[in-house]
Amino acid sequence: MLLMTGSYHTFQGAEKNPFYTVAVNDPIAPELGEVQMHAVKPKAPVVGRVVSTESCMQGRSASFVRHVSIDVSGTPLAGSFRTGQAFGVIAPGEDGRGKLHAVRLYSLACPTQGEDGSGNVISTTVKRVIDEYSAEKETDDQEAHHLFLGVCSNYLCDLKVGDEVLVTGPAGKRFLLPADPSKHDYLFIATGTGIAPYYGMVRELLQGPGDPASSEIHLVMGTPYTTDLLYDEYFASMEQEHECFHYHRVISRSDVRREYVDRYIDREMDSTFRSFFSNPRTLMYLCGLEGMESGMYRMLARHGLSEGFVEVKEPLTLEEHETWDAKSMKRNVKSGPRSLVEVY
Ligand code: NAP
DSSP states (O other): OEEEOSOTTOOTTGGGOSEEEEOOOOTTSOOOEEEEOOSBOTTSOEEEEEEEEEEOOOSSOSSOEEEEEEEOTTSTTTTTOOTTOEEEEEOSSBOTTSOBOOOEEEEBOSOTTTTTSSSOEEEEEEEOOEEEOOOOSTTSOTTOOOEEEOHHHHHHHHOOTTOEEEEEEEEOSSSSOOSSGGGOEEEEEEEGGGGHHHHHHHHHHHHOSSSOOOSOEEEEEEESSGGGOTTHHHHHHHHHHOTTEEEEEEETTOSSOOOOHHHHHHHTIIIIIHHHHHSTTEEEEEEEOTHHHHHHHHHHHHTTOOTTTEEEOTTOOSTTGGGOOHHHHHHHEEEOTTEEEEEO
């Protein structure tokens, strides 16, 4: 076991340690507690069994997203994960080069206690990848534009109750709830299927085990259309039941108002979010598309609210945030100790 006592940035070697403790001295950083990694390694996957698969879509959406639950009881994965982590899935068959398919990671959408309350059933939120092929490298066929189907996401969506699936994990050491959740307030920001971990975290915070959290929780969910709002009924009902929970829907292709999550928070800054960002208890979580991370950091810099959430290295400065471009941001702008980020 490795006890880290410095800042959370010094995780060297942590990947190789299956079990270690994350501890931080910074008073505004979260104490994340113990987390287990790779109880089941990709080279030796275990067999899980699908126990439920349900469409997450509302009405006539153009997307296909499912909530898939897998029983892993009797394997080392059972009881070894925490909400916010991911697990691996290995699709059967071989890739185009004749190699076995590599493991693909999916965010857990369940609380630490699993879907069954005993850590035996894990779940995720999986979207079918249906796209048109386009060349990425010079050597690729520049004219090709055939139908492209994601291998693992479609496999996972096709599985029926009772089917077996090879799983690994858990993975992920930072996108977690604090060891003592009552010490913080939460801003959860999602785009699309990036909502997956929050479906686990919000259930854990509001429905236990133990008393419901009294922390303030804001969930900001961005999707193209209202029909793509995942777990919408659940979050709406939690907002009715819990005064501390606030659910914000942000629709990017609405006829009424087209908005991204960062623009929404910007617009609602004075009414809702300024005091929240200024509160030293607040943690910000970002999950989903990569683009929203830079959007949020620029917006926080503009409002003078970066402290703890964004770290900027020379030659960039916070004051000159208007001049930050994507390339220089990648190198010089990083998440601060109060930002927990899982973007792709
Ligand atoms: P989606 O349904 O297409 O929704 C994404 C939303 O974000 C759209 O409304 C989109 O608007 C908007 N958006 C686009 N660029 C943005 C930006 N720069 N800032 C803020 N909002 C922006 O999403 P999806 O297809 O599910 O994709 C979600 C991503 O999350 C994927 O890359 C996935 O890998 C990742 N993710 C998934 C999981 C998981 O467990 N499944 C976990 C972590 C991350 P427009 O399309 O209208 O422009």
